[in-house]
Amino acid sequence: MACYFRRAIAEQVSRAVGVSSEKILHHIHAIPVHRKRESRDFQLHLKSLLNDPLDAASYQEKTEILTDKFISDSTISEFELARGVLTFTVNRPLLVKKVLHKIRHDGSRYGFTSELLSDVPKGLTLVEYSSPNISKKFHVGHLRSTIIGNFIANLKKAVGNEVIRVNYLGDWGLQFGLLGAGFSKFGCEEKLKSNALQHLFEVYVKVNAEADKDExxxxxxxxFMKKLESGHPQALSLWTHFRGLSIEEYSKVYKRLGVQFDEYSGESFYIEKSQDVLNLLQNKNILTITKDGTGVVDLTENRDMSAYSTVMRSDRTSLYITRDIAAAIDRMEKYNFDEMVYVTDKSQQKHFQNLFKILKMLGKDKVNHCHHVMFGRVQGMQTRRGDVVFLEDVLDEARARMLQNMAKTETSKPIEDPADTAEKIGVAALIIQDFKGQLQSDYRFNWDEALQSCGDTGVFLQYTHARLQSLLTLWSTREEEDFNVSCLQEPTAIATVKHLLRYDEVIQKTLKELQPRYMVAYLMGLGHLANVAHNALHVKGSSQEVAHARLYLFNTIRVVLSSGMKLLGITPVDKM
Known part of the structure; x- marks a missing residue:
């Protein structure tokens, strides 16, 4: 509901300085709640607003006019100008009424209907993420791509975009040639039936070791790869079998993470189309054939070949980047998307720079709407089972540790499916630990830190949500739309409402930078405020009118907390 107050402020400022209220709106920001002292509600940096080439005297004159003409009214109770910043305090009963009614009305859409997001471009967004290599167990290295891509897809959908979630599988290349050649020697159909990816991983390790010493x-x-590329029936049959088993196994892990895809694509889809790309590059005189027969694209402005990208082997077969070019062009033609986001680790930064440059050279203007979201490496996720870290093992570890913690906690309530609850809490712990920092930064995972029930953890968020959910059993009058605002004027209640007021700004910043850490920080602040309010604003023992108002507040906190958690890819639990 911040927009109601921003507009009231903007209209007064507009009348005073002669700048349109629409221009002013985006310069007014809610002030973050300070835990130890009360602060004003909104601020406006005048220099950001009056950024025309004014001399000091003109600027001083403008600010004096503004302070002289600005008056307190039924919406704005106080204002102050200090060091070029105008701050505002809004009418407290009106603040509580407007914010809580808006959350009650909008539900999980609260914040996303804000004027701040009205000019966000809407359209079709493709998000490519996860993208494991088939016939290999889902390595924990793919966890970040999976949860970051899922978060971006959730966010884009929440602000009104149509979203297509694409899993671009690594289902081609020499690693599959090794597996195909080695399966006849090291493979076992029985083991394949019982644990497909584990057995394929074992075969791959053995054949890879042998290939290192045996030419x-x-x-x-x-x-084997030549047979596959020429469409040899037996090779294709084996490839299809392994690919199907891989997707089946990956789907189980994705289900545990609460992740799903609209399209399973892969490098194999673009083997033929990559030849079309090579022909296109040749026709446009972009392809250069080297002395050894490989095909390269000169990426330099002055064509001195100091930077180039190899797109073709000497036998005219394609490479990874060639297939990526073909995939990008295919998606441009098939979907006519408004933007496409690739989510991979930062080691692929150069690859995507080259990819986008080649697409520009080919005249594909949609490349200007393609983005690469990079992330750093994670270390320290080793489980008790050993050094090779598979995601499935990490999920098992998180669930087992949470079950152990839940069993030790005396306050735990009876739960129908403890393992399922432990799974959801464990996944929340993994996601929050990952999302707390800058995505591009490497970080070291710490099991004990991630699974703490207090502090800024996913366990804490789940605990807070469950605690708020349990209060709803006391709310017999939850259908009543109104409440007495005078019952929610305590500093704790006001601080919480002010924090709820900022949700749209946090969504806006998160969307602008595609950094989940802003949402995580906001939810942690909300969780801590909720727990302070829970301890200070008692429901039991209060009059019916006071109890109803407080439950109304607690329910709006739960709605926003749940909304933000789901945006991050976390399934909130009702009991724990």
Whole structure:
């Protein structure tokens, strides 16, 4: 409901300084709640507003006019100008009434209907994320791509975009040639049936080790890939079998993470189209054939070949980047998207720079709407089972540790499915630990820190949500739309409402930078305020009118907390 107050402030400022209220609106910001002292509600930096080439005298004159003409009214109770910043305090009963009624009315859409987001471009967004290599177990290295991509897709959808979630599988290349060649020697159909990806991983490790010391095995891998690329029935059958088993196994892990995809694509889809790309590059005189027969694209402005990208092997087969070019062009033509977001680790930064540059050279203007969201590496997720870290093992570890913690906690309430609850809390712990910092930063995962029930953790958020949910059993009059605002004037209640007021600004900043840490910080602040309010604003023992108003407040906190958690990819629990 911040927009109601921003507009009231903007209209007064507009009358005073002669600047349109629409221009002023985006310069007014809610002031974050300070835990130890009370602060004003909104601020306006005058220099950001009066940024025309004014001399000091003109600027002083403008500010004096503003302070002389600005008056307190039924919406704005106080204002102050200090060091070029105008701050405002709004009418307290009106603040509580407007914010809580708006959350009650909008529900999970609260914040997303704000004027601040009205000019956000709407359209079709493709998000490509996760993208594991088939026939290999889901390595924990793909966790970040999966949860970050899921968060971006959730966010884009929440602000009104149509979203297509794409999983671009690594289902081609020499690693599959090694697996195909090695399966006849090291593979076992029985083991494949019982634990497909674990067995394929074991086969891959063995054949890879042998290829390092045996040139014949490496040659067999190349020959298998040639068979595959020429459409050999037996090779294709084995590839199709392994690919299907891989997707089936990945789907189980995705389900545990609460992640789903609209499209499973892969490098294999673009083998033929990559030849079209090579022809297109050649026709546009962009492809250069080197002495050894490989095809390269000169990426320099002055064509001195000091920077280039290899797009074709000497036998005219495609490379990873060639297939990525083909995939991008195909999606441009198939979906006519408004933006496409690739989510991969930062080691692929150069790859995407080259990809986007080549697409520009080919005249594909939609490349200007393609973005690469990078993230750093995570370390320290080793489980008790060993050093090779598979995501499934990490999820099992998180669930097991949470079950252990829940069993030790005396306040735990009876739960129908403790394992499912522990799973949801464990996933929340993984996501929050990952999202707390800058995405591009590497970080070291710490099990004990991630699974703490207090502090800024996913466990704390889940605990807070469950605590708020349990209060709703006391709310027998929850259908009543109104409440007595005079019952919610305590400093704790006001501080919480002011924090709820800022939700749209946090959504806006999160969307602008695609950094989940802003949402995490906001939810942590909301969680801590909720727990202070829970301890200070008692429901039991209060009059019916006071109890109803407080439950009304607690329910709006729960609605916003749940909304933000779901945006991050967390499924809130009702009991724990």
């Amino acid at each position: 014949e095995m490496k040659q067999s891998a190349y020959e």
